[in-house]
Amino acid sequence: MRVKKIVSYYNGYLIIFIVTVRLGLPAVKNRASINRVVAGGVVPEQLELFVVPNPCRGICQTDERGYCRGCFRNRNERFSWGQMSDAQKQDVLRLCRQRMKRLQRSEKADALAESHQPSLF
Structure with missing residues (x-):
């Protein structure tokens, strides 16, 4: 070697x-x-050179599905963040991105549905 x-x-x-x-x-x-x-x-496993950043944005309110409105993590993911390995943190960040994109798609679909309704005024 x-x-x-x-x-x-x-x-x-x-x-x-x-x-x-x-x-x-x-x-x-x-x-x-x-x-x-x-x-x-x-x-x-690939070594991480940098610390995986905490996705918290300081909003800390949950939606009807139990996900934080700021970072899109569930309760368990928020409370166990400090004990997670870097690989687990990366997995949570991937899930958060998926949840955010899903919400954006549903909001976009709702906006399109509303835009088809002509204004009466």
């Missing part, structure tokens, strides 16, 4: 990656070849 240092810049910040390289392994060209190269065929 050999240790390799990779220096990069991200949004003006200097980031240094320290990676170990196994000698004698074939070149990796895509995810399928990564699965063949890594022992057991399992790719290790």
